[in-house]
Amino acid sequence: MQGKVIFVGAGPGNPELLTLEAYQVLQEADVVLYDALVGPEVLDLIPSRTQKIYVGKRATNHSHKQREINELLLDMVRQHECVVRLKGGDTLIYARLADELAVLQQARIPYQVLAGITTLSGTAAALGLPLTSRDCGSELLITTVSTYSDLETCKAVMTFLNRGSGVAIYMPTFRGQHVLPNLLEVGVDAELPLLLVVQATLPTQRQQSTNLGQADYDQLCAFSAGDPTIFLLGWSFANYISTAMLSKVLESVHVH
Amino acid sequence: MQGKVIFVGAGPGNPELLTLEAYQVLQEADVVLYDALVGPEVLDLIPSRTQKIYVGKRATNHSHKQREINELLLDMVRQHECVVRLKGGDTLIYARLADELAVLQQARIPYQVLAGITTLSGTAAALGLPLTSRDCGSELLITTVSTYSDLETCKAVMTFLNRGSGVAIYMPTFRGQHVLPNLLEVGVDAELPLLLVVQATLPTQRQQSTNLGQADYDQLCAFSAGDPTIFLLGWSFANYISTAMLSKVLESVHVH
Numbered sequence: 001m002q003g004k005v006i007f008v009g010a011g012p013g014n015p016e017l018l019t020l021e022a023y024q025v026l027q028e029a030d031v032v033l034y035d036a037l038v039g040p041e042v043l044d045l046i047p048s049r050t051q052k053i054y055v056g057k058r059a060t061n062h063s064h065k066q067r068e069i070n071e072l073l074l075d076m077v078r079q080h081e082c083v084v085r086l087k088g089g090d091t092l093i094y095a096r097l098a099d100e101l102a103v104l105q106q107a108r109i110p111y112q113v114l115a116g117i118t119t120l121s122g123t124a125a126a127l128g129l130p131l132t133s134r135d136c137g138s139e140l141l142i143t144t145v146s147t148y149s150d151l152e153t154c155k156a157v158m159t160f161l162n163r164g165s166g167v168a169i170y171m172p173t174f175r176g177q178h179v180l181p182n183l184l185e186v187g188v189d190a191e192l193p194l195l196l197v198v199q200a201t202l203p204t205q206r207q208q209s210t211n212l213g214q215a216d217y218d219q220l221c222a223f224s225a226g227d228p229t230i231f232l233l234g235w236s237f238a239n240y241i242s243t244a245m246l247s248k249v250l251e252s253v254h255v256h
Numbered sequence: 257m258q259g260k261v262i263f264v265g266a267g268p269g270n271p272e273l274l275t276l277e278a279y280q281v282l283q284e285a286d287v288v289l290y291d292a293l294v295g296p297e298v299l300d301l302i303p304s305r306t307q308k309i310y311v312g313k314r315a316t317n318h319s320h321k322q323r324e325i326n327e328l329l330l331d332m333v334r335q336h337e338c339v340v341r342l343k344g345g346d347t348l349i350y351a352r353l354a355d356e357l358a359v360l361q362q363a364r365i366p367y368q369v370l371a372g373i374t375t376l377s378g379t380a381a382a383l384g385l386p387l388t389s390r391d392c393g394s395e396l397l398i399t400t401v402s403t404y405s406d407l408e409t410c411k412a413v414m415t416f417l418n419r420g421s422g423v424a425i426y427m428p429t430f431r432g433q434h435v436l437p438n439l440l441e442v443g444v445d446a447e448l449p450l451l452l453v454v455q456a457t458l459p460t461q462r463q464q465s466t467n468l469g470q471a472d473y474d475q476l477c478a479f480s481a482g483d484p485t486i487f488l489l490g491w492s493f494a495n496y497i498s499t500a501m502l503s504k505v506l507e508s509v510h511v512h
Contacts, residue, residue, distance in 0.1 A: 009377075009381075011275075015276070016275065016276045016277035016280075017275050017276070017277065017371065018275065018276050019267075019272065019273050019274065019275055019276075019373060020271070020272045020273070020274050020275075020276065020279055021272035021273065023276055024272075090377050091381065092377060092380040092381060092385065092386055092387045092388075093377075093387050093388050093396060094388055095386070096390055097386040098386045098389050098390070099390075101384065101386070111384070112384070113380075113381045113384045114381055115273060115373045115377040115378050115380070115381035116373075116377070117275060117371045117372075117373065118374070118377060121265075121346050121348060121349075121371040121372070121374060122371050124348040124369075124371070125265075125347065125348060125369045125370055125371035128357065128367070128368070128369045129348065130348055130351070130353040130354045130357070131348045131349050132348075132349055132350055132398075133354050134352055134354070134355075138399070138400050138402050138403060139397065139398065139399045139400075139403055140349060140397075140398040140399075141395065141396075141397050141398075142388075142395065142396040142397075142398070143394070143395045143396075144394055144395075146394050147394060147395055150419075152415060153415055153416070153419065155412075155415075156411075156412040156415035156416060157412075159408060159409055159411075159412035160409070160412060163406075163409065
């Protein structure tokens with residue numbers, strides 16, 4: 001017996017951000033292998049008869065654990081018809097999908113990939129914040145901490161910031177000490193608006209706005225408290241920061 | 257009487273890519289104002305009692321139509337409790353949300369924004385194509401044709417391409433004649449893999465792979481045939497193009 005694997009993006013945490021197809025696939029799965037970033041409320045949507053296996057990685061032991069996940073995936077798909085591999089956010093961005101796909105391709109096991117709401121889209125929607133704009137900001141750059149180790153790449157980031165475009169940094173705060181100083185060093189304007197959003201779309205979501213030059217890194221780390229965090233940088237966010245964020249608490253919609 | 261407006265991202269066209277909250281909101285709306293890029297299968301999910309108003313823009317008459325849409329939105333929300341503004345793709349990327357938000361803010365009308373699957377996520381999932389990778393390509397740059405008019409920005413794009421990162425160009429082919437020549441002019445490697453995906457996630461989805469130097473622009477335009485198209489550029493896509501795309505037709509999942 002050999003089944004198939006379906007990779008499912010669970011979105012940023014709020015279960016209402018699952019797609020219709022992701023929800024349906026979770027109802028039909030025999031086994032679900034899930035990551036640390038998948039929210040508990042998403043797991044609650046999976047029927048109790050379904051086998052759920054936690055495969056979250058430990059920070060200090062990545063490579064070993066990935067091999068274990070690969071082996072478990074093969075093992076499960078040889079025993080079950082429908083194995084779901086559930087990842088936080090989207091499956092295609094910062095989800096290290098390639099390793100697992102390669103293992104399945106090599107073993108000639110069929111698979112399918114379902115898109116999920118990215119943490120960035122969830123963040124922007126939760127704030128009512130357009131990520132591109134017509135007048136300025138016709139690009140959107142999605143990056144992570146490693147980008148800012150290289151000053152040449154920081155300069156390329158600056159080219160987009162100077163055009164008014166938005167930059168999103170998926171950033172574990174404890175690893176990003178160099179990001180803001182390196183941007184300032186290559187000449188990014190210290191007045192550049194910076195927005196930090198923690199645990200977007202969850203009831204525990206919180207955000208803070210400042211600008212590049214005034215940002216106190218230790219204070220931002222304390223605010224983030226080790227939870228999933230996105231930094232948003234861009235002139236096009238200035239208007240948002242000055243209006244919506246400081247004034248209006250919008251009515252929320254409850255759909256379940 | 258004054259209601260609220262909910263902005264909903266319809267995703268790239270396949271109705272199964274709606275989120276649970278978007279689906280629910282469409283069931284509860286009194287009126288739905290929808291764009292040209294919203295697929296007919298998504299519209300079929302809206303109850304027949306709901307008033308549906310097409311507000312797609314004509315290519316030659318943008319500014320006037322946007323003013324009309326703004327007025328219609330205000331008019332509708334003064335008559336109904338729940339007005340849905342349905343846009344193709346996500347609501348936050350290339351959806352010109354800012355104009356409509358500003359109008360509502362000024363009139364002090366409550367609104368909420370729901371995220372949608374971006375056309376890019378839908379495209380990548382449909383192809384089983386990771387958009388970032390661990391070894392190379394830790395950035396993802398989302399752009400449109402106007403980016404490539406400016407050679408300095410083309411050079412910044414090249415910095416990311418040289419690092420192995422992926423670049424997605426949301427591109428109406430009939431306006432993008434300058435894009436590929438300008439990338440070659442600033443020195444991007446002619447061997448760079450290029451993937452063109454048309455009408456991603458729909459039954460009419462089609463794709464073609466080539467490389468920057470060999471791409472025949474007129475031929476790509478003919479292939480696109482004026483339908484919504486994404487160009488994907490990046491060394492990290494080479495492996496995908498050489499394996500998955502040329503070999504395997506994966507089993508599809510039908511969830512409705």
